Amino acid sequence: MSASSLSPLPSPVAGGSVASSARAPVPVVDILRLNTCGSVDDGKSTLIGRLLYDSKSLMEDQIESLERSADITGGGQINLANLTDGLRAEREQGITIDVAYRYFATPRRKFIIADTPGHVQYTRNMVTGASTANLAIVLVDARAGVIEQSRRHTAIASLLRIPHLVVAINKMDLVGWSEARYNEIREQFEEFLPRLDIKDVKFIPLSALNGDNVVTPSPHTPWYVGPTLLGHLETVHIASDWNLNAFRLPVQWVNRPNNPTDPRLHDFRGFSGQIAGGIVKTGQKVMALPGGVISTVKEIHTYEGPVTEAFCPQSVSVVLEHDVDVSRGSMLVGVDSLPGGGTELHAKICWMHPRPLVRGKKYFLKHTTSTVQAVVTEIEHRLDMATLESVPNPTELAVNDLGEIRIRTAKPLFYDGYATNRLTGSFILIEQGTNATVGAGMLLPPTEVVRSEHQDYAI
Amino acid sequence: MKSYHLDHLQHLETEAIHIMREVAGEFERPALLFSGGKDSICLLRLAEKAFRPSDIPMPFLNVETGHEFPELIEFRDRRARQLGAKLIVRTVDQALANGTATQAPGEVSRNKLQIPVLLGAIEEFRFDCAIGGARRDEEKARAKERFFSFRDSFGQWDPKNQRPEIWNLYNGRLNAGENMRVFPLSNWTEMDVWEYIRKEKLEVPSIYFSHTRECFRRGGQWLPVPPPHTDATKPDPYAGARPRPNEPVQTMVCRVRTIADMISTGMIASPANTVDDIIGEVAAARVTERGSRADDKASEAAMEDRKKAGYF
Ligand SMILES: Nc1nc2c(ncn2[C@@H]2O[C@H](COP(=O)(O)OP(=O)(O)O)[C@@H](O)[C@H]2O)c(=O)[nH]1
Numbered sequence: 062m063s064a065s066s067l068s069p070l071p072s073p074v075a076g077g078s079v080a081s082s083a084r085a086p087v088p089v090v091d092i093l094r095l096n097t098c099g100s101v102d103d104g105k106s107t108l109i110g111r112l113l114y115d116s117k118s119l120m121e122d123q124i125e126s127l128e129r130s131a132d133i134t135g136g137g138q139i140n141l142a143n144l145t146d147g148l149r150a151e152r153e154q155g156i157t158i159d160v161a162y163r164y165f166a167t168p169r170r171k172f173i174i175a176d177t178p179g180h181v182q183y184t185r186n187m188v189t190g191a192s193t194a195n196l197a198i199v200l201v202d203a204r205a206g207v208i209e210q211s212r213r214h215t216a217i218a219s220l221l222r223i224p225h226l227v228v229a230i231n232k233m234d235l236v237g238w239s240e241a242r243y244n245e246i247r248e249q250f251e252e253f254l255p256r257l258d259i260k261d262v263k264f265i266p267l268s269a270l271n272g273d274n275v276v277t278p279s280p281h282t283p284w285y286v287g288p289t290l291l292g293h294l295e296t297v298h299i300a301s302d303w304n305l306n307a308f309r310l311p312v313q314w315v316n317r318p319n320n321p322t323d324p325r326l327h328d329f330r331g332f333s334g335q336i337a338g339g340i341v342k343t344g345q346k347v348m349a350l351p352g353g354v355i356s357t358v359k360e361i362h363t364y365e366g367p368v369t370e371a372f373c374p375q376s377v378s379v380v381l382e383h384d385v386d387v388s389r390g391s392m393l394v395g396v397d398s399l400p401g402g403g404t405e406l407h408a409k410i411c412w413m414h415p416r417p418l419v420r421g422k423k424y425f426l427k428h429t430t431s432t433v434q435a436v437v438t439e440i441e442h443r444l445d446m447a448t449l450e451s452v453p454n455p456t457e458l459a460v461n462d463l464g465e466i467r468i469r470t471a472k473p474l475f476y477d478g479y480a481t482n483r484l485t486g487s488f489i490l491i492e493q494g495t496n497a498t499v500g501a502g503m504l505l506p507p508t509e510v511v512r513s514e515h516q517d518y519a520i
Numbered sequence: 521m522k523s524y525h526l527d528h529l530q531h532l533e534t535e536a537i538h539i540m541r542e543v544a545g546e547f548e549r550p551a552l553l554f555s556g557g558k559d560s561i562c563l564l565r566l567a568e569k570a571f572r573p574s575d576i577p578m579p580f581l582n583v584e585t586g587h588e589f590p591e592l593i594e595f596r597d598r599r600a601r602q603l604g605a606k607l608i609v610r611t612v613d614q615a616l617a618n619g620t621a622t623q624a625p626g627e628v629s630r631n632k633l634q635i636p637v638l639l640g641a642i643e644e645f646r647f648d649c650a651i652g653g654a655r656r657d658e659e660k661a662r663a664k665e666r667f668f669s670f671r672d673s674f675g676q677w678d679p680k681n682q683r684p685e686i687w688n689l690y691n692g693r694l695n696a697g698e699n700m701r702v703f704p705l706s707n708w709t710e711m712d713v714w715e716y717i718r719k720e721k722l723e724v725p726s727i728y729f730s731h732t733r734e735c736f737r738r739g740g741q742w743l744p745v746p747p748p749h750t751d752a753t754k755p756d757p758y759a760g761a762r763p764r765p766n767e768p769v770q771t772m773v774c775r776v777r778t779i780a781d782m783i784s785t786g787m788i789a790s791p792a793n794t795v796d797d798i799i800g801e802v803a804a805a806r807v808t809e810r811g812s813r814a815d816d817k818a819s820e821a822a823m824e825d826r827k828k829a830g831y832f
Contacts (some may be wrong), residue, residue, distance in 0.1 A: 092528045161663040162656045164709045171528045173707055189684040305524055313541040318574045326573050333570070335538040335688075340524065364569040372524040376537040376570070389545045413684050427689050430545065489689045496693040498683040 099200030331378030401507020559653030
């Protein structure tokens with residue numbers, strides 16, 4: 062099990078002894094994916110630089126390169142933000158323009174940071190970075206307090222159902238480490254949090270620039286009793302972030318060996334995919350969608366050999382008892398927990414393209430491994446980011462708008478509500494012609510569950 | 521209670537297998553870039569995991585600069601044979617000979633010349649997708665790379681105009697002439713790669729392990745002395761990459777950490793001769809992997825420039 066469920070040990074990272082021995086380290090137990098958001102200049106890049114620097118994840122040549130640019134442009138002061146502002150265009154404009162990924166590990170966990178930009182026109186990048194995150198850090202400049210961006214980022218984190226949120230109240234050094242100011246900002250947040258859907262929220266006062274409460278506890282915040290940011294990242298409980306309840310296997314590829322030398326493989330027909338929900342066992346009844354034919358799981362194959370059981374998010378190949386019509390885009394599901402099915406869909410959507418979403422336009426819709434034609438039949442409302450209120454019947458959704466829409470697809474989709482399963486409840490819209498990815502959709506719970514049109518196949 | 525839990529390597533593995541199968545499902549003519557280096561060795565194992573007991577449904581492609589370590593070529597060919605895969609090799613030499621590539625005057629490294637050769641091979645075989653072993657932790661410009669990296673009909677990467685990549689829903693749709701580069705190891709670090717090699721007991725070329733070699737110092741790195749020039753009827757392919765009189769040759773106990781070709785790969789002094797030793801070295805390393813590559817040092821934005829032009 063993950064070390065996160067144990068009581069906190071003193072962090073070897075904070076103690077500065079990481080990677081100092083030449084012995085091969087014990088493998089890290091799990092991965093935490095996190096996403097950082099804040100407005101321009103809130104200190105996001107500095108914070109990430111600080112996390113990497115203080116956790117000794119930086120290498121000499123990276124530090125050298127920082128020092129080199131400090132000599133050239135920074136009057137000799139190292140700028141931690143330069144570590145993450147990777148692209149030249151960004152260095153020129155001085156803002157982060159796209160999602161960048163950073164990696165670091167402590168003996169407890171491995172971290173993948175999606176550094177997403179705070180500029181108002183780049184919401185799509187935050188959605189991109191946040192879609193796979195376990196945890197979001199929303200940065201707030203202690204001087205400015207909660208601004209529209211803070212609300213927007215928090216709303217996106219909630220919409221995408223990131224299970225854990227950290228509100229990092231930064232630049233506390235510039236407000237004299239005032240507990241009153243910290244409480245004030247906390248209250249501003251708590252005012253709108255109830256309207257959102259985030260279960261776990263943590264507030265941490267810090268100074269990214271000076272490193273207070275990032276990796277090492279700050280002497281300036283005796284009034285704060287919580288963990289440092291890294292301490293929290295290392296221990297937050299993420300074991301239950303996958304859905305293990307309802308078996309779903311979207312079929313990616315049908316595995317049928319060509320002229321196999323092994324005679325046992327002549328009739329091999331494996332349905333390969335990554336389990337998107339639940340657990341599958343040999344002997345279990347499953348339904349193949351579309352079609353609704355029921356069969357039994359005969360074998361579950363992995364490269365290491367057959368197994369009797371597999372779970373989300375493992376990649377496997379499933380062989381069925383019967384010769385069932387299954388191809389890429391099909392889904393095998395557990396018969397005890399059938400998904401919704403239909404061509405009339407209701408979803409929340411984040412619009413990601415300068416050409417707005419309009420009613421009546423045809424798009425491609427990619428959901429799990431199937432791509433179908435779709436048309437938006439209704440734009441029900443748009444979420445006003447300033448107030449978090451719904452504005453009914455907008456004529457369109459512009460880039461960075463969030464809203465709720467109805468869609469009709471050319472073929473039925475088999476899905477779960479996004480709140481139940483992130484993988485079978487999400488889709489993207491692709492513009493026909495340009496093939497641009499233009500929208501990220503989250504399905505609302507289905508109103509109708511699929512029904513088997515066939516008799517039980519295994520007589 | 522039974523634990524349904526994946527450790528970090530299992531997570532990275534299932535993510536990469538999913539991506540490999542998406543490629544097989546969404547593209548007509550994919551190829552897998554296989555150099556024989558440690559990252560592409562992991563790619564091969566992931567391809568086996570994704571597609572066995574079937575054949576790996578794509579050929580392997582390698583672009584040779586002509587300055588390769590012979591150990592790497594031997595390993596590459598043997599591995600492809602073992603896996604029963606078709607290996608396509610295209611070379612900078614051919615491209616120079618037939619005029620599709622031209623060397624900049626005075627430039628010794630053929631790193632940039634791999635670009636037209638790669639693009640030429642993509643056109644020749646009408647590949648619509650090339651799977652590569654690049655990782656985001658390698659270099660700053662790579663950190664922004666997508667799993668599915670869209671290239672226009674000139675093979676160019678536009679960092680400001682990438683397709684957003686949300687959940688595990690990859691958009692592989694292309695118009696004629698366009699192309700996708702796919703990087704299943706995007707989320708892997710150098711440490712993950714070696715831990716995976718250890719876990720899967722994968723063979724790696726001997727030059728990753730400690731050996732004795734003649735090297736000389738240039739540009740802050742230890743460069744290997746190229747093999748002797750024997751065929752006097754042809755110009756020396758390593759002209760410019762040989763030690764000059766003021767660059768004394770030293771016999772070193774060394775190995776490679778990352779492999780480009782003999783001109784661009786710095787050797788590191790190291791006694792590591794097992795995968796465990798290497799993992800220990802990576803854990804204790806104080807410079808990044810790419811710190812030993814001459815091709816990235818040229819300028820702060822070297823990698824970004826090459827990627828925009830169509831590099832892997
Ligand atoms: N005083 C103070 N300045 C900070 C702190 N964090 C960041 N800054 C400064 O705020 C400015 C913007 O920081 P940067 O990391 O580039 O912000 P980003 O745009 O959110 O990535 C820089 O000048 C930083 O040095 C902090 O905790 N205290």
